[in-house]
Amino acid sequence: MALVLVVNAGSSSIKTAVFDGGLNERLRIEAQGIGQTGALLLGDAPPVRLDLPDHQTAFRAILDGLRQKGISGADLTAAAHRVVHGGPNLAETTTITPAVRSAIAEAQPLAPLHNPHHLGAIDALAALLPDLPQVAAFDTGFHRSNPDVARRYALPDRAETAALRRYGFHGISYESLVQNFPQTTGADLPRRLLALHLGNGASLCAILERQSVATTMGFSPLGGLTMGTRAGEIDAGAVLHLVRDVGLEEAQTLLHHESGLLGLSNVTADMRQLAETDTTAARFAREHFCYWITRQAGSMIAAMNGIDGIAFTGGIGENDSEVREKVLANLSWAGNIPNWIIPAAEEKHIARQALALLKDPAHP
Template identity: 80%
Template sequence: MAGGMVLVVNAGSSSIKTAIFDADLREVLRIDAQGIGQTGQLCIGSGAAQPCALPDHPTAFQAILARLHQQGITKGNLAAAAHRVVHGGPDLATTTRITPAVRSGIAEALPLAPLHNPHNLAAIDAITALTPDLPQYAAFDTGFHRTNPEVARRYALPDRAETSALRRYGFHGISYESLVQGFYETTGTPLPRRLLALHLGNGASLCAILDGQSVATTMGFSPLSGLTMGTRAGEIDAGAVLHLVRDLGLEKAEHLLHHESGLRGLSGLTADMRQLAETDSDAARLARDHFCYWITRQAGSMIAAMGGIDGIAFTGGIGENDHEVREKVLANLSWAGNIPNWIIPAAEEKHIARQALALLKDPAHP
């Protein structure tokens, strides 16, 4: 192990979020590259954003590594880079070292997550080009939900080659797995047998966790389905999607469903729940009510999948910080009894770093 630190990477279409963790899993530094391909800037820790030319992902990584060096962290200090990869496809589930075969598996999943996996892969390739000897690991957002039963994962479609990849994969798995593993440490309470977990942020989902394993979740084939989200439509009839495609064409329909819908579409204003809470308009109130209504409605199906409920855990930006949303959801679920509930701070990056460090120390995973 050349150094004891892990660089955790979460790459999107126009941003790269990175965090450095030491061997004791303490966060040392955070650097975000924003506006890649547009008006670029770097955010270092809690400091002000600094303008920076970032035409592409490789350049953004070069800028991040240069800033790390300025902060006293060189390539020699890094033991590994560990990536959040949204989709592991049908085969990749557990956190693993990135080999040529694993990279190929991530590439094969590109059609399943076209808005996410290409950028995850670009981040992996950029680090490979810049630091070819640095071990890299991938943690998959779909992996935690592999324990869902077949009846939960299977769509009612004929068993044909063209439908073989159409499954309810589920997402936010890294968040849910870290919540489960850190539950006792965070709350001082044993993990409830039947836990309803709510990951509420710009992307939002629910997960039914039975005996520590996912048995149902609201997201399906893609991160588009399920709850009302910041800009994503969530639950929508497939017939309505086909109607949009016929009327608007594929690209415009896809953009509408992913980027113009959800809270932004309902309010006609913003996807920011804080701004909606401060806005005195019927549309803003409808957006927040819609968000809570569909959480409650789909929570019923999660509770049914577990055969009851013993606890509720809120995580994610909205789940942790919007007390009005939490109170409304709990009030709407009062029919299920006085359910214990907790707020669990999201710790996905720390969880990814923990898994990478464990694999580095495991002789079975050289």
């Protein structure tokens, strides 16, 4: 039976899951602490401490873990990677060829915190299993259906601004939500659906007749809603002021890693911990999160010219009933809107797309 290794690589971790041809998850392995003394998590077993200086060493450990569970490299049909940014030209799930790899590399300036690590994983796996087909699924792809007026910033048409557009992210999550909605809910997908992917990274998507027509993230995953450690919506003038005051590198660190719920609460980026923390700052952080969800939801509803349903997904969206209730209460002006919880299934969706691609007669 076909086996697909789904890969989500970051700067210090590689999360993998093996799916069979029936899209059943067979095994989950995670390498943590890459670049230092790390650990391998094999299924539900306790972590095994390992020295993981780089991604290739981490993949060797993952492949060793697979072998311990009776899965060799030769048993794998493909490796399918989540790639955050496809740049201006890559949208559809595709086989990673030299040209595709080059395009992912060219998009690195657009996602400097993500794409370099995806490339590191692609290259490391290619070195270890050179005959294994590799596939890329892009988080920006689902939003390619946004109209130009939604995608373009009001900037002059110059070479230096050509790549500056609203790409949108969490596309794999939203596409999976659309795919799984009927089976999960027993209902037809609403014509005008407001989808909320709420986790450490958070965004909204206006889905009109199965297609994305607007989303809150823009040029980078930094924009839009208040998130775990990301600032979300902020005036470009404030960013320029911050860069002048503290420099580019420190400003980038502050906006990506020290802001959001963590910056507001000065305690944690974890919504569960904030819910248990009885301080004014912790309560304000949760209120800020809900306020900007509902404020930006208004613009998503306007982009669809109305709303027929709301779907929550992601760790917070699925598990924090207080947040859901607050958001729904804040949107009560729009009427009694049906709402659902759709469990996130991004990895399964990536496996589904990879298997469909490999079965395509046109596939090389």
